[in-house]
Amino acid sequence: xxxxxxxxxxxxxxxxxxxxxxxxxxxxxxxxxxxxxxxxxxxxxxxxxxxxxxxxxxxxxxxxxxxxxxxxxxxxxxxxxxxxxxxxxxxxxxxxxxxxxxxxxxxxxxxxxxxxxxxxxxxxxxxxxxxxxxxxxxxxxxxxxxxxxxxxxxxxxxxxxxxxxxxxxxxxxxxxxxxxxxxxxxxxxxxxxxxxxxxxxxxxxxxxxxxxxxxxxxxxxxxxxxxxxxxxxxxxxxxxxxxxxxxxxxxxxxxxxxxxxxxxxxxxxxxxxxxxxxxxxxxxxxxxxxxxxxxxxxxxxxxxxxxxxxxxxxxxxxxxxxxxxxxxxxxxxxxxxxxxxxxxxxxxxxxxxxxxxxxxxxxxxxxxxxxxxxxxxxxxxxxxxxxxxxxxxxxxxxxxxxxxxxxxxxxxxxxxxxxxxxxxxxxxxxxxxxxxxxxxxxxxxxxxxxxxxxxxxxxxxxxxxxxxxxxxxxxxxxxxxxxxxxxxxxxxxxxxxxxxxxxxxxxxxxxxxxxxxxxxxxxxxxxxxxxxxxxxxxxxxxxxxxxxxxxxxxxxxxxxxxxxxxxxxxxxxxxxxxxxxxxxxxxxxxxxxxxxxxxxxxxxxxxxxxxxxxxxxxxxxxxxxxxxxxxxxxxxxxxxxxxxxxxxxxxxxxxxxxxxxxxxxxxxxxxxxxxxxxxxxxx
Amino acid sequence: xxxxxxxxxxxxxxxxxxxxxxxxxxxxxxxxxxxxxxxxxxxxxxxxxxxxxxxxxxxxxxxxxxxxxxxxxxx
Ligand SMILES: Nc1nc2c(ncn2[C@@H]2O[C@H](COP(=O)(O)OP(=O)(O)OP(=O)(O)O)[C@@H](O)[C@H]2O)c(=O)[nH]1
Numbered sequence: 149x150x151x152x153x154x155x156x157x158x159x160x161x162x163x164x165x166x167x168x169x170x171x172x173x174x175x176x177x178x179x180x181x182x183x184x185x186x187x188x189x190x191x192x193x194x195x196x197x198x199x200x201x202x203x204x205x206x207x208x209x210x211x212x213x214x215x216x217x218x219x220x221x222x223x224x225x226x227x228x229x230x231x232x233x234x235x236x237x238x239x240x241x242x243x244x245x246x247x248x249x250x251x252x253x254x255x256x257x258x259x260x261x262x263x264x265x266x267x268x269x270x271x272x273x274x275x276x277x278x279x280x281x282x283x284x285x286x287x288x289x290x291x292x293x294x295x296x297x298x299x300x301x302x303x304x305x306x307x308x309x310x311x312x313x314x315x316x317x318x319x320x321x322x323x324x325x326x327x328x329x330x331x332x333x334x335x336x337x338x339x340x341x342x343x344x345x346x347x348x349x350x351x352x353x354x355x356x357x358x359x360x361x362x363x364x365x366x367x368x369x370x371x372x373x374x375x376x377x378x379x380x381x382x383x384x385x386x387x388x389x390x391x392x393x394x395x396x397x398x399x400x401x402x403x404x405x406x407x408x409x410x411x412x413x414x415x416x417x418x419x420x421x422x423x424x425x426x427x428x429x430x431x432x433x434x435x436x437x438x439x440x441x442x443x444x445x446x447x448x449x450x451x452x453x454x455x456x457x458x459x460x461x462x463x464x465x466x467x468x469x470x471x472x473x474x475x476x477x478x479x480x481x482x483x484x485x486x487x488x489x490x491x492x493x494x495x496x497x498x499x500x501x502x503x504x505x506x507x508x509x510x511x512x513x514x515x516x517x518x519x520x521x522x523x524x525x526x527x528x529x530x531x532x533x534x535x536x537x538x539x540x541x542x543x544x545x546x547x548x549x550x551x552x553x554x555x556x557x558x559x560x561x562x563x564x565x566x567x568x569x570x571x572x573x574x575x576x577x578x579x580x581x582x583x584x585x586x587x588x589x590x591x592x593x594x595x596x597x598x599x600x601x602x603x604x605x606x607x608x609x610x611x612x613x614x615x616x617x618x619x620x621x622x623x624x625x626x627x628x629x630x631x632x633x634x635x636x637x638x639x640x641x642x643x644x645x646x647x648x649x650x651x652x653x654x655x656x657x658x659x660x661x662x663x664x665x666x667x668x669x670x671x672x673x674x675x676x677x678x679x680x681x682x683x684x685x686x687x688x689x690x691x692x693x694x695x696x697x698x699x700x701x702x703x704x705x706x707x708x709x710x711x712x713x714x715x716x717x718x719x720x721x722x723x724x725x726x727x728x729x730x731x732x733x734x735x736x737x738x739x740x741x742x743x744x745x746x747x748x749x750x751x752x753x754x755x756x757x758x759x760x761x762x763x764x765x766x767x768x769x770x771x772x773x774x775x776x777x778x779x780x781x782x783x784x785x786x787x788x789x790x791x792x793x794x795x796x797x798x799x800x801x802x803x804x805x806x807x808x809x810x811x812x813x814x815x816x817x818x819x820x821x822x823x824x825x826x827x828x829x830x831x
Numbered sequence: 832x833x834x835x836x837x838x839x840x841x842x843x844x845x846x847x848x849x850x851x852x853x854x855x856x857x858x859x860x861x862x863x864x865x866x867x868x869x870x871x872x873x874x875x876x877x878x879x880x881x882x883x884x885x886x887x888x889x890x891x892x893x894x895x896x897x898x899x900x901x902x903x904x905x906x
Pocket of ligand 1: 166167171272301303
């Protein structure tokens with residue numbers, strides 16, 4: 149579909165490929181100026197992102213492929229990248245290579261070249277290479293690889309102009325020959341046999357570069373194998389490829405895949421010998437990052453440091469954010485007053501005035517109040533990601549996760565889930581093992597996302613204003629603990645077996661640039677604002693309508709449609725201490741979006757943030773308030789998350805399962821909190 | 832030869848054999864971790880994952896993986 153669209157418009161497509169942390173997102177941002185996520189732990193770019201590059205009055209489509217180390221269909225990311233290159237045939241690929249770690253990065257480059265892709269190399273991080281006293285002869289590399297190579301420093305926008313010029317130039321040139329690495333006589337003989345068969349098959353030779361396909365088959369790449377198998381008349385080829393692989397194993401004692409990888413790295417080290425000079429050998433140097441890591445990843449200190457970092461994030465979010473809340477509140481109060489005044493002057497009926505002032509302005513305002521907290525939280529998370537600390541957190545947590553039978557990388561989606569569960573669940577794509585991935589997706593909704601924050605802030609300001617940080621921190625912690633416990637249970641019951649291997653790259657620490665952090669922050673906060681503007685707005689209107697229907701009832705009373713729905717479910721929550729119809733109604737609507745819980749209470753209890761706090765203070769107890777916050781944290785995730793789970797797992801079974809188990813868990817925990825609290829005489 | 836897991840802090844070894852499933856080997860290959868490369872242990876607490884230095888990069892390897900990689904200690 150995508151390809152068809154591209155063909156139709158005749159648009160030139162530039163794809164960007166590169167290792168995680170090579171600076172691909174930074175270059176993408178520079179080229180397109182798009183608001184775009186920039187992260188610093190391996191593999192955060194999981195979505196295909198597009199942008200527009202304007203050069204000399206012409207528009208070009210730029211597609212940011214997921215960051216990958218290889219194109220072996222080992223993970224979802226690799227498959228996405230590879231399929232895009234093979235099927236959609238971008239006009240040119242900008243391959244971002246980290247110059248400070250060039251050998252490893254070239255492994256991907258070599259694979260791109262073997263596919264016959266039209267590549268322009270952006271040799272990024274030239275500043276870091278220089279710092280490490282790595283000298284690279286750019287012209288030489290370009291000659292050895294047979295493609296243009298442009299040195300760049302993405303963070304300082306160096307080399308961008310030339311990169312654009314070279315990429316566009318390459319896009320307009322006829323496609324070059326695929327790189328041919330000499331795989332040695334044994335392998336070459338087998339490759340030749342396969343290539344001959346491929347060339348004689350018209351569909352195959354049209355869809356795949358023949359040498360590339362032959363290599364993939366020898367590597368026993370399952371995906372390619374299946375794709376070929378689906379094409380009629382390929383039985384002979386597959387038979388031959390199996391025979392060849394078996395022969396090579398017999399002859400050399402190694403499987404073809406290792407032999408091929410060895411040869412590729414051999415080629416790369418040849419290139420490196422001729423074009424790269426290092427003054428100090430890498431093994432001898434203890435870098436600045438290593439020194440920081442000595443402390444940060446310390447076996448004893450690691451976890452307290454991690455917890456302290458999280459604590460700081462929350463302090464930052466609230467200590468700085470709370471004063472700003474007043475401004476937003478003030479704004480909506482004034483707005484409500486002014487609009488109310490106009491409406492009265494225009495002779496609007498009470499109903500219309502109530503709809504606009506209480507329903508719309510009050511409802512949306514009660515949610516918008518939390519924008520400062522949310523923006524600050526995302527800013528802090530972006531700082532952690534861009535500095536490189538996130539990967540360390542995954543390392544530190546792996547010890548802990550592993551004893552529980554979970555994968556250390558599961559922690560990354562969970563951390564992102566703090567901001568919003570949707571990108572968190574999407575970040576689970578970095579888990580290569582399907583079982584690990586599903587477990588992670590199932591437990592990510594337990595992470596306390598930013599949308600739940602408004603609910604806490606509301607109840608905390610009614611009852612626990614002196615202990616704000618502590619109470620909110622305890623909820624975040626509860627979310628983590630529950631996620632871990634459920635993870636262990638799911639692992640034992642649903643997916644018994646070994647934990648899949650933990651391999652992760654630790655990027656060097658980098659001072660995060662303000663720009664990258666801001667882009668990152670705005671992108672995520674933007675999701676919240678958009679949500680507040682659309683979903684929340686419509687829900688608030690719906691709630692308001694239900695609160696005044698049927699005609700003639702006291703708005704927002706128990707007799708209204710809203711009250712009746714809530715009353716129906718209320719007895720269910722009596723054991724948890726919040727058996728009021730108001731609470732049940734809020735929870736029901738909270739499934740549409742968690743922050744709606746606040747808006748709903750706002751509509752029911754009267755108006756605006758202040759009114760709600762007073763109402764809650766009178767009608768709730770600290771204990772029932774805490775139980776309600778626990779429920780809000782754990783119960784069925786919001787509609788957006790449910791949709792994401794369906795998309796990511798591709799299964800209604802897991803989606804419904806998540807909805808149900810979280811609901812049960814939330815109820816059980818809320819009841820537990822309330823009943824145990826009562827035993828201790830709280831209430 | 833011994834599993835990478837038993838290589839002490841700051842020790843250097845040459846990777847001789849990578850056992851284990853195809854998936855792990857593929858991942859390691861992509862990261863430059865192949866037979867014949869030299870690695871140094873940056874961190875080994877005998878508990879939790881290792882941090883190894885490979886060329887310019889730093890990799891974290893879980894205990895399971897580290898046990899399947901055979902190295903020959905050098906230096
Ligand atoms: N010193 C230096 N830092 C850079 C350069 N390019 C990018 N960075 C930084 O490197 C980090 C990673 O950059 P990204 O653009 O997020 O890299 P990526 O390849 O998109 O990484 P993923 O998002 O993990 O796929 C960020 O902190 C950037 O600010 C560069 O040329 N020099």
